[in-house]
Amino acid sequence: MGNVTVKNVDRIKQTLWEKSYIPEILRGLSVTTSHFFRNLNPNKEKRTIFTREYPEVITEYPERYRGLHRLMLRDDGQVRCVACMCCSTICPADCIHIEAGEHDDPTIEKYPTVFVIDELRCIVCGLCVEACPCDAIRMDSGRHIPPSLERDEAFFDRDLLMELGGLSEAKQGGQR
Amino acid sequence: MAEILLSVVKIAVIVFGFVMLVASLMTLLGDRKQSAKIQNRIGPNQARFFGFSLAGIPHFLADGIKMILKENVTPAQSNKFLHTIAPGLVFVPALVGWAVVPFMDHYCTGTVQTLPQMNYTEVCVGGEWKNYFSIMHFNSGLLFAFAIAAVSVYGAAIAGWASNSKFSLLGGLRSSAQMISYEVSMGLSLAGVLMIYGTLNLNEMVRMQGNMFGDWLPMWGVVVQPLAFFLFFLAGLAETKRAPFDLPEDESVIVAGYITEYSSMKFAMMQLSEYAATVFIAALIAVIFLGGWQVPYVYADGIRFLDNHWVPFGEDAWYWISIFLRIGAMVFKILFLVWLQFMMRWTLPRFRYDQVMTLGWKILLPLSIANLFVTALVLAIL
Ligand code: SF4
Ligand code: SF4
Numbered sequence: 051m052g053n054v055t056v057k058n059v060d061r062i063k064q065t066l067w068e069k070s071y072i073p074e075i076l077r078g079l080s081v082t083t084s085h086f087f088r089n090l091n092p093n094k095e096k097r098t099i100f101t102r103e104y105p106e107v108i109t110e111y112p113e114r115y116r117g118l119h120r121l122m123l124r125d126d127g128q129v130r131c132v133a134c135m136c137c138s139t140i141c142p143a144d145c146i147h148i149e150a151g152e153h154d155d156p157t158i159e160k161y162p163t164v165f166v167i168d169e170l171r172c173i174v175c176g177l178c179v180e181a182c183p184c185d186a187i188r189m190d191s192g193r194h195i196p197p198s199l200e201r202d203e204a205f206f207d208r209d210l211l212m213e214l215g216g217l218s219e220a221k222q223g224g225q226r
Numbered sequence: 227m228a229e230i231l232l233s234v235v236k237i238a239v240i241v242f243g244f245v246m247l248v249a250s251l252m253t254l255l256g257d258r259k260q261s262a263k264i265q266n267r268i269g270p271n272q273a274r275f276f277g278f279s280l281a282g283i284p285h286f287l288a289d290g291i292k293m294i295l296k297e298n299v300t301p302a303q304s305n306k307f308l309h310t311i312a313p314g315l316v317f318v319p320a321l322v323g324w325a326v327v328p329f330m331d332h333y334c335t336g337t338v339q340t341l342p343q344m345n346y347t348e349v350c351v352g353g354e355w356k357n358y359f360s361i362m363h364f365n366s367g368l369l370f371a372f373a374i375a376a377v378s379v380y381g382a383a384i385a386g387w388a389s390n391s392k393f394s395l396l397g398g399l400r401s402s403a404q405m406i407s408y409e410v411s412m413g414l415s416l417a418g419v420l421m422i423y424g425t426l427n428l429n430e431m432v433r434m435q436g437n438m439f440g441d442w443l444p445m446w447g448v449v450v451q452p453l454a455f456f457l458f459f460l461a462g463l464a465e466t467k468r469a470p471f472d473l474p475e476d477e478s479v480i481v482a483g484y485i486t487e488y489s490s491m492k493f494a495m496m497q498l499s500e501y502a503a504t505v506f507i508a509a510l511i512a513v514i515f516l517g518g519w520q521v522p523y524v525y526a527d528g529i530r531f532l533d534n535h536w537v538p539f540g541e542d543a544w545y546w547i548s549i550f551l552r553i554g555a556m557v558f559k560i561l562f563l564v565w566l567q568f569m570m571r572w573t574l575p576r577f578r579y580d581q582v583m584t585l586g587w588k589i590l591l592p593l594s595i596a597n598l599f600v601t602a603l604v605l606a607i608l
Contacts, residue, residue: 089263
């Protein structure tokens with residue numbers, strides 16, 4: 051094995067001014083006091099308060115916030131998912147359950163008869179969105195997963211997920 | 227009979243009307259709202275009266291109700307008797323000390339005259355001084371205050387020992403070691419002040435602070451003994467066991483120190499007495515170093531600045547105005563010092579225990595002895 055090398059790190063020497071602590075304590079006090087009085091300003095605009103008053107004021111999530119899943123729709127309102135199982139395969143929490151069924155339209159082949167996401171198990175990693183080959187699942191609904199009292203309530207099935215869905219910008223029919 | 231009634235009224239007004247009110251409001255305004263403002267937060271505002279948050283005051287009531295309704299747990303192997311009386315042993319000394327704190331000079335039944343030729347001493351002509359504004363007129367008031375402040379450590383030590391918990395025991399030990407170390411420099415830093423004022427009576431001390439240097443500089447304790455003021459303030463912070471000296475309840479190391487095993491109202495009493503002790507130390511500092519009820523240039527018979535003398539609103543009215551001004555000044559000074567102590571608490575990080583001991587024994591103690599020595603030399607030469 052290699053030699054152990056010692057790297058000497060110079061200690062930053064304190065000056066006598068700093069060692070006496072008092073000027074530094076006063077400096078710290080001036081910082082806290084200025085914050086204290088700034089946040090007592092009757093003009094609320096001038097205060098620097100970062101608290102979000104959450105339930106009263108709903109916070110805007112950033113655009114790429116990973117929220118509740120949604121299943122996208124085809125032009126005719128059917129589910130866009132082709133039940134390829136990519137998402138349920140990659141899902142590290144193993145929380146997507148899909149049962150495929152044969153579609154009447156021969157150009158579509160498969161569609162999910164059952165599509166359930168257990169949102170309690172989901173770790174909100176977003177891998178399912180990355181894995182989907184046809185932009186059928188997204189997490190850009192801008193909502194977080196609602197709290198539930200029963201486990202069953204956290205099972206979001208296909209129709210529920212489709213309610214949040216919308217048309218994809220991707221063109222159908224494979225034209226590029 | 228009238229005397230007793232007067233004492234009861236004074237106790238009720240000072241202890242319950244002022245000290246307990248300030249101490250319990252401190253739990254909310256000082257601890258939570260002030261820290262929130264410093265840290266750019268809003269602080270508690272969710273408990274509301276009819277939709278108004280009222281600066282968080284309802285939280286204070288909610289806390290009280292919560293404390294009363296909580297289960298009172300006594301650890302199985304603890305010494306039940308001592309565990310139960312310990313909060314009282316902490317609580318009572320925090321209030322008893324107020325007996326000697328003067329909120330205003332004695333009331334003069336005659337007329338008060340200020341003598342500029344005698345260093346602005348106030349004398350009562352054609353009447354006598356009546357003690358209406360401090361609970362007890364006590365010649366060795368300072369000694370009493372100190373004795374009482376020192377006794378409160380028994381409560382902490384007993385609470386720590388009786389809880390039968392390692393954390394509590396450590397907290398109690400830390401608390402007593404800290405109190406003893408800082409009591410020494412606290413007392414020594416005051417020795418210089420005592421030499422200058424030559425009295426142990428707190429009211430007399432405040433009166434002496436109305437004297438002037440060269441007609442314009444009030445002889446406040448902080449002016450004549452700046453180093454002692456600083457030492458006493460630091461030692462006072464350490465005595466009240468508040469951050470940065472809150473080692474006895476160092477939550478990252480020993481959970482909550484000697485109050486670990488306390489719950490319900492017993493816990494509330496422990497906490498409240500800590501706040502009351504903070505207010506008491508603030509009052510002591512105000513009385514000894516910041517001129518107590520003195521307002522500079524305001525005297526009972528008018529305003530005197532250099533050689534000028536005004537009596538606004540006539541003699542009699544002014545006497546009453548000066549009384550209210552002085553009580554207001556005392557209350558303001560106490561509140562300011564409490565505020566400052568809380569500022570320190572939210573500014574400085576906690577010391578390590580060995581640092582606390584080093585600061586106490588190796589820095590504050592030699593400094594206070596040096597201060598005493600220099601003061602004695604100067605007084606001997608003058
Ligand atoms: S976000 Fe991650 S854990 Fe949640 S369903 Fe998608 S792949 Fe699974
Ligand atoms: S959502 Fe996308 S990845 Fe998942 S099964 Fe449907 S098409 Fe495949």
